[in-house]
Amino acid sequence: xxxxxxxxxxxxxxxxxxxxxxxxxxxxxxxxxxxxxxxxxxxxxxxxxxxxxxxxxxxxxxxxxxxxxxxxxxxxxxxxxxxxxxxxxxxxxxxxxxxxxxxxxxxxxxxxxxxxxxxxxxxxxxxxxxxxxxxxxxxxxxxxxxxxxxxxxxxxxxxxxxxxxxxxxxxxxxxxxxxxxxxxxxxxxxxxxxxxxxxxxxxxxxxxxxxxxxxxxxxxxxxxxxxxxxxxxxxxxxxxxxxxxxxxxxxxxxxxxxxxxxxxxxxxxxxxxxxxxxxxxxxxxxxxxxxxxxxxxxxxxxxxxxxxxxxxxxxxxxxxxxxxxxxxxxxxxxxxxxxxxxxxxxxxxxxxxxxxxxxxxxxxxxxxxxxxxxxxxxxxxxxxxxxxxxxxxxxxxxxxxxxxxxxxxxxxxxxxxxxxxxxxxxxxxxxxxxxxxxxxxxxxxxxxxxxxxxxxxxxxxxxxxxxxxxxxxxxxxxxxxxxxxxxxxxxxxxxxxxxxxxxxxxxxxxxxxxxxxxxxxxxxxxxxxxxxxxxxxxxxxxxxxxxxxxxxxxxxxxxxxxxxxxxxxxxxxxxxxxxxxxxxxxxxxxxxxxxxxxxxxxxxxxxxxxxxxxxxxxxxxxxxxxxxxxxxxxxxxxxxxxxxxxxxxxxxxxxxxxxxxxxxxxxxxxxxxxx
Numbered sequence: 001x002x003x004x005x006x007x008x009x010x011x012x013x014x015x016x017x018x019x020x021x022x023x024x025x026x027x028x029x030x031x032x033x034x035x036x037x038x039x040x041x042x043x044x045x046x047x048x049x050x051x052x053x054x055x056x057x058x059x060x061x062x063x064x065x066x067x068x069x070x071x072x073x074x075x076x077x078x079x080x081x082x083x084x085x086x087x088x089x090x091x092x093x094x095x096x097x098x099x100x101x102x103x104x105x106x107x108x109x110x111x112x113x114x115x116x117x118x119x120x121x122x123x124x125x126x127x128x129x130x131x132x133x134x135x136x137x138x139x140x141x142x143x144x145x146x147x148x149x150x151x152x153x154x155x156x157x158x159x160x161x162x163x164x165x166x167x168x169x170x171x172x173x174x175x176x177x178x179x180x181x182x183x184x185x186x187x188x189x190x191x192x193x194x195x196x197x198x199x200x201x202x203x204x205x206x207x208x209x210x211x212x213x214x215x216x217x218x219x220x221x222x223x224x225x226x227x228x229x230x231x232x233x234x235x236x237x238x239x240x241x242x243x244x245x246x247x248x249x250x251x252x253x254x255x256x257x258x259x260x261x262x263x264x265x266x267x268x269x270x271x272x273x274x275x276x277x278x279x280x281x282x283x284x285x286x287x288x289x290x291x292x293x294x295x296x297x298x299x300x301x302x303x304x305x306x307x308x309x310x311x312x313x314x315x316x317x318x319x320x321x322x323x324x325x326x327x328x329x330x331x332x333x334x335x336x337x338x339x340x341x342x343x344x345x346x347x348x349x350x351x352x353x354x355x356x357x358x359x360x361x362x363x364x365x366x367x368x369x370x371x372x373x374x375x376x377x378x379x380x381x382x383x384x385x386x387x388x389x390x391x392x393x394x395x396x397x398x399x400x401x402x403x404x405x406x407x408x409x410x411x412x413x414x415x416x417x418x419x420x421x422x423x424x425x426x427x428x429x430x431x432x433x434x435x436x437x438x439x440x441x442x443x444x445x446x447x448x449x450x451x452x453x454x455x456x457x458x459x460x461x462x463x464x465x466x467x468x469x470x471x472x473x474x475x476x477x478x479x480x481x482x483x484x485x486x487x488x489x490x491x492x493x494x495x496x497x498x499x500x501x502x503x504x505x506x507x508x509x510x511x512x513x514x515x516x517x518x519x520x521x522x523x524x525x526x527x528x529x530x531x532x533x534x535x536x537x538x539x540x541x542x543x544x545x546x547x548x549x550x551x552x553x554x555x556x557x558x559x560x561x562x563x564x565x566x567x568x569x570x571x572x573x574x575x576x577x578x579x580x581x582x583x584x585x586x587x588x589x590x591x592x593x594x595x596x597x598x599x600x601x602x603x604x605x606x607x608x609x610x611x612x613x614x615x616x617x618x619x620x621x622x623x624x625x626x627x628x629x630x631x632x633x634x635x636x637x638x639x640x641x642x643x644x645x646x647x648x649x650x651x652x653x654x655x656x657x658x659x660x661x662x663x664x665x666x667x668x669x670x671x672x673x674x675x
Contacts, residue, residue: 014445
């Protein structure tokens with residue numbers, strides 16, 4: 001048997017694991033004891049991530065839709081058809097009639113080559129990860145405030161923190177390894193503050209549980225900042241030395257009404273005050289937040305960063321802010337340019353100097369128009385004529401409740417995937433790709449760690465990495481790229497992105513990956529943020545809005561909907577669905593709720609005479625949808641929790657206005673009836 005050190009690709013933690021192989025088959029997995037992200041610990045998903053490659057229903061031949069049915073064709077025929085149809089559509093409708101989306105489960109090499117193909121070959125900035133819908137708020141907000149669109153610390157530094165805030169993420173279910181770090185830090189003496197509408201398992205260990213009304217967290221953070229200012233607990237030395245905009249922020253926050261904010265959030269003013277004082281008095285405090293928090297908008301991210309800057313909890317080990325990504329390469333995909341408004345390395349597409357730099361390297365003219373993001377591409381009013389989807393499955397997500405309509409209207413759809421997903425029925429060409437363990441690519445985790453996912457076995461005959469397939473189509477469109485291996489792609493990434501400059505396959509293999517910035521003239525990881533350099537940009541406060549939410553619950557519609565994630569919806573998650581072990585582990589609740597569920601608090605259920613498992617109807621002022629009730633104290637009173645993958649609920653309740661409400665940008669209120 002052989003053993004290959006690699007990176008788990010299930011979530012954004014980036015745990016180090018070994019693939020155990022016999023012949024050309026992966027037969028097992030065990031954790032790396034010395035990897036800094038997990039130190040010998042992995043979750044049940046990591047133990048079984050390799051089962052995807054051996055799934056019996058994997059696609060192994062290109063498929064082309066002919067007369068309404070898919071037929072197997074040669075790779076040459078599939079590539080030729082894609083090149084021909086893209087050329088025809090570009091000629092008739094222009095380059096901006098074509099869009100490109102990849103999944104944040106794709107490697108850095110896949111994302112980089114796809115966005116380069118879109119920009120340098122097709123001539124459009126219509127590129128997105130399919131996750132900008134909830135991630136771009138974080139990227140842009142962090143760039144606005146701290147200058148770096150990523151986490152400021154390493155995961156292991158949680159053990160150095162005196163206080164940890166966990167905002168709107170169920171670490172126990174979504175990122176179990178980080179949940180373990182938080183619990184161990186708590187046992188070592190750290191205070192734990194949990195914020196959000198759900199009383200998840202980690203929250204049971206909290207010293208302060210602030211169970212908010214969904215979408216009101218910006219007021220909570222504003223109230224905490226007000227308490228810190230009133231108590232004189234600001235770190236004025238840090239603020240004077242490192243921050244801009246404090247005077248304007250101070251003028252803004254002085255008029256903030258803590259009692260009103262507490263009422264809006266559904267919390268006790270005393271609880272807010274105690275949590276704020278605890279955080280402010282910590283010598284080192286970490287704030288963890290999720291993509292669920294980002295759904296509430298950029299103001300919320302700004303309000304969290306304000307709190308970090310106000311207390312000086314930045315630029316030192318164990319103190320900072322960490323956006324936590326459930327998808328394993330959400331950070332990397334953004335870094336390498338899968339963004340409609342920025343080139344690799346976050347260079348704005350309208351930056352003339354930056355554009356010329358990339359044109360010189362890529363030897364092609366580039367567009368300077370902002371591209372469409374994923375929600376626009378897949379919206380009901382979208383006008384794309386063709387789209388390329390790399391392992392993206394939008395039709396099962398409430399986040400893209402118009403995706404099926406948009407895809408059906410298009411003239412040509414290319415899909416790269418391992419399986420016949422629900423999105424595949426709308427494809428004209430399907431290109432199966434190599435699976436995890438069958439290729440060598442890189443991923444960038446939530447702690448900015450660029451890591452190798454090493455090849456352990458050979459893929460089925462004919463299958464290659466997704467980036468290789470893009471290169472083949474580019475060749476047919478008259479553009480030849482000299483990439484012989486994925487390492488060649490990584491070298492180019494390091495050439496065009498300065499903070500990836502010091503990363504190579506050779507040193508990534510030696511160092512359990514490298515945290516960017518890993519240039520030759522800066523130290524690795526967190527120390528970069530701690531170094532007082534004259535050229536380092538100062539951090540910036542951002543004044544927050546104090547207007548109460550435009551819509552509130554009423555007697556007619558007393559419940560607010562909370563859209564979020566649930567691991568129990570494994571049947572619509574490609575990776576879990578194709579692991580027999582994970583289907584069994586995550587199918588426990590589905591034995592009780594085979595048709596899915598939404599969650600309701602026991603007190604609310606009692607008042608409505610609703611039993612666990614009962615069929616109910618959710619009714620808004622726009623539409624309605626039927627589902628089943630899971631009665632649980634994990635959700636606060638007055639709230640209905642709807643998993644993102646319950647697409648039919650989003651369509652029924654939000655109707656034609658669902659784009660306006662997508663991602664929680666506006667609150668949705670409903671009443672609950674027995675069906």
